[in-house]
Amino acid sequence: MELKAVGTAGTLESSDVMITLEPTTSGGIDLTLESSVINQYGRQIKAEVLASLERLGVKNAKVIVNDHGALDCTIKARVECAYYRACQCDMDGKFDWGGVIR
């Protein structure tokens, strides 16, 4: 599936992360990361976001991550949700649970 529009998921609450995906046509993944725990977890957050995007098959996108101490499971879920929103597709409930959705 292709990213068609800007897709956002998550909140700015403590222990959550807000992910924004914006379609681009080239240039790979352009990641902007802000986090309240960047000094201790910035590397892990970045790795988690990039791994999730790869799994979802996103090659080119502008990605904005605004983290307030989310756990890895939350980060994955927010990336996946932002992806489906950006794709603007009606999955009719047939999400790939356990496949690209972890």
Next chain:
Amino acid sequence: MKNSVGREIPAEALAVELKNGRKYEPYQGKGYRDGKYIKKAGPTSRIYQKPIESKILPSIRDAVIACGIKDGMTVSFHHHFRNGDYIVNMVMKEIVNLGIKDITIAASSLGDAHDPIAEYIEQGIVTGIQTSGIRGKMGDVVSHGKLKTPAILRSHGGRVRAIEEGDVHIDVAFIGAPTADEYGNARALGGKGDCGVLSYAVVDSEYADKVVVITDTLVEYPNFPPSIHGVNVDYVVKVDEIGNPKKIASAAARMTQNPRDLMMAENTAKIIAATPWFKDGFSFQTGAGGPSLAVNRFLEPLMDAKGIKMAWAIGGITAAICDLQRKGKVGKIIDVQDFDTGAIEDIRTNPNHFEMTASEYANPANKGAFVNKLDFVVLAALEVDIDFNVNVITGSDGVLRGAPGGHPDTAEGAKCCVIVTPLTRGRMATICEHVVTVTTPGDCVDVVVTDYGTAVNPNRKDIIEALDAAGIKHVPIKELQEKAYSLVGRPDDLQWKDKVVAILEARDGTILDVVKEIKPYEI
């Protein structure tokens, strides 16, 4: 050189010069300086033999001039007005306006109210900071290496020792007071912004060369009984407001309703009750934080069940302990600081609620402070590591934003020191492998209570036996740390530059740890 809590103390820190020529040593362990002697420093004090009617000067500026403040001097302040304080900023503004520079601020603590000082640090006007607490913009600029000399951070007891020993010499002390008379007798009650006690400022009044009392409420002479004695005061200044009364004394801290906090508090009370010191006439201190404060509430039924009373409570006093005393369950309250209006109201009227000096409270170098007789202390922490070392000063980003306060003093003094903290806060592991900065050494910490279990310092076999006998479960602290990391992931080490920005003194004046300049994180 590594100290006894395994921290590398750079030569740069050990070489920092103290006023009396004493050489810094790395921390050597609990009780290291016991039995040694110190020669107390003394101030150079002006003789006032010819009677004068009044010591009142028209303004702070006049007082700064009259005291002869010059480049390179050290001025001191207290923190009884907490975040409502106007004194530090008012005085520093006049000093700066007079073009005086290279100033060291030696305060009992500093807080968010003192953000303007950050600018004086960046301008190179304030070149030294000695304090317990450092937060807000000031913590930020110091962490980014803007202060010319390393900040020296001490516990409340350690500060008194440092002043008495002459590690720091105060040229001029500025003491904000809710009331004062024309001779400088100062009290903490009866004014517009009462703070209850002036305990931390007493050592300043006794050891500074010049002492200025600043008040917004002048009262008839003699203002007795005084906290600060007029015989130690050179000048008195009346200003419009010493601070914001609403921030000087906050309403009583609301008892937490957070079930996690309540569970930890209840477990802490049970642990206390299972130790041999929980008997009639025991003594107790707790902090004002959520779970620590809630321990009061769970201790009461356990005291009733055993038919025992508390002989005395000390520390930063809150309405919670005053309420317990009103029910006849606490003999005396000995007060070094008031955290809420309830505590201030209580010391005004209650004959068994007394003011003490910071030295009486926690000074390791006098002949026996209250903390040395303390049975239990319940404290909070930002981080605790697998060696039981506690950090209460640096955040997870390595920036200064806290205060050792009485933490290291009570932890070393008390027979049983209990730290209460959730296992994780957001993504931060509170129980970790190595704390960012050691502010209370692990050899003083006995029990750690978290929402995922309790750990006892293996050095405290007596406490382990007592808990086992009472059927209270506890686990090795390593298990708690592993549980925390399994939830939030293993944190990366913080990245530092080489420059030492702050020295964490142990209460005996050795070096417990240093804080270095933080390196901006790059992913």
